[in-house]
Amino acid sequence: MFMYHYMQNRFLAFSISKMEDAEKETYSKEQKAPDKDGLLVKQVLEGDYGAFEQLVKRHQSRVFYHAMRFLNRQEDAEDILQDTFLRAFKGLGSFRGDSSFLTWLLKIATNNCLMKLRKSKKMDIVSLDKPVEIDGSELPREIEDWSNNPSDQRLEDETREFLNKAMARLPEDKRMVLVLKDVEGFTNLEISETLGMSVAAVKSRLHRARLAMRDLLSHYFEEREVNYKRNIQ
Amino acid sequence: MKCADILEKISDYLDKELDPSICKEIENHVQDCEPCIAFLNTMRKTVELFNDVGKRETEIPGPVSDKLMNFLKQNVIEKK
Numbered sequence: 001m002f003m004y005h006y007m008q009n010r011f012l013a014f015s016i017s018k019m020e021d022a023e024k025e026t027y028s029k030e031q032k033a034p035d036k037d038g039l040l041v042k043q044v045l046e047g048d049y050g051a052f053e054q055l056v057k058r059h060q061s062r063v064f065y066h067a068m069r070f071l072n073r074q075e076d077a078e079d080i081l082q083d084t085f086l087r088a089f090k091g092l093g094s095f096r097g098d099s100s101f102l103t104w105l106l107k108i109a110t111n112n113c114l115m116k117l118r119k120s121k122k123m124d125i126v127s128l129d130k131p132v133e134i135d136g137s138e139l140p141r142e143i144e145d146w147s148n149n150p151s152d153q154r155l156e157d158e159t160r161e162f163l164n165k166a167m168a169r170l171p172e173d174k175r176m177v178l179v180l181k182d183v184e185g186f187t188n189l190e191i192s193e194t195l196g197m198s199v200a201a202v203k204s205r206l207h208r209a210r211l212a213m214r215d216l217l218s219h220y221f222e223e224r225e226v227n228y229k230r231n232i233q
Numbered sequence: 234m235k236c237a238d239i240l241e242k243i244s245d246y247l248d249k250e251l252d253p254s255i256c257k258e259i260e261n262h263v264q265d266c267e268p269c270i271a272f273l274n275t276m277r278k279t280v281e282l283f284n285d286v287g288k289r290e291t292e293i294p295g296p297v298s299d300k301l302m303n304f305l306k307q308n309v310i311e312k313k
Contacts (some may be wrong), residue, residue: 145271182283
């Protein structure tokens with residue numbers, strides 16, 4: 001009985017937190033940047049190069065690490081970074097503000113990454129470790145719930161490093177969808193347009209990618225727990 | 234609804250892509266199924282962790298930024 005109420009409360013907490021997240025998201029989307037980026041774009045189009053430098057400074061990190069996640073090689077990511085901002089500058093007149101300026105930039109960067117991957121035909125050699133196997137056909141009967149594991153700054157940094165390595169183990173097509181959706185916040189439609197695939201294919205790849213990442217994270221948290229217990233003995 | 238259905242629909246559920254009636258079925262099932270709630274919580278946490286990666290990007294290395302600025306100056310300003 002206790003377990004039933006416990007699970008019910010956990011589930012209720014889950015639902016409420018998702019509703020709060022959705023509200024925060026709507027609020028922040030309404031509040032943020034149309035405006036700073038939109039204004040800078042307008043100034044660039046009027047001939048102010050200084051405004052373009054500001055746009056570069058605001059978004060260079062996001063574009064660089066986006067390319068790193070796709071290509072896993074700094075030299076390649078630097079090429080993508082340079083090419084993306086050059087193309088953005090040349091094509092700035094076509095930015096209509098339908099999506100955020102950052103999303104528009106990341107679409108350009110993604111296309112550049114795809115071209116680079118196709119050219120070098122290294123679609124699958126970017127993995128740092130053994131590629132992860134994606135099955136997801138059956139739910140195990142016993143699942144460890146690590147969603148409330150305590151954490152601190154050091155562990156968060158360590159977890160982020162693990163996430164980057166875990167992403168690199170995904171097959172190319174699924175990694176791209178995961179990065180665009182869960183890291184960069186693209187909609188499924190934006191991903192389908194950027195990668196040239198149907199929304200159904202996007203959803204399917206995203207689902208497989210998330211299942212694989214959940215599995216890797218389960219092993220990671222399990223190991224971390226074992227190490228923690230070993231250290232306090 | 235069975236556990237296998239939850240497994241198949243979990244991403245769409247988390248992304249609010251399902252009909253309300255299917256969401257309700259999932260929620261009814263999960264309330265009484267311990268593995269499914271653990272699965273749901275850990276999938277949700279997985280997505281949150283990746284969302285967080287994007288939000289907490291580290292700064293670009295200084296030399297990479299300098300190289301970019303020089304490249305743009307050469308290719309944008311000087312070619313005007």
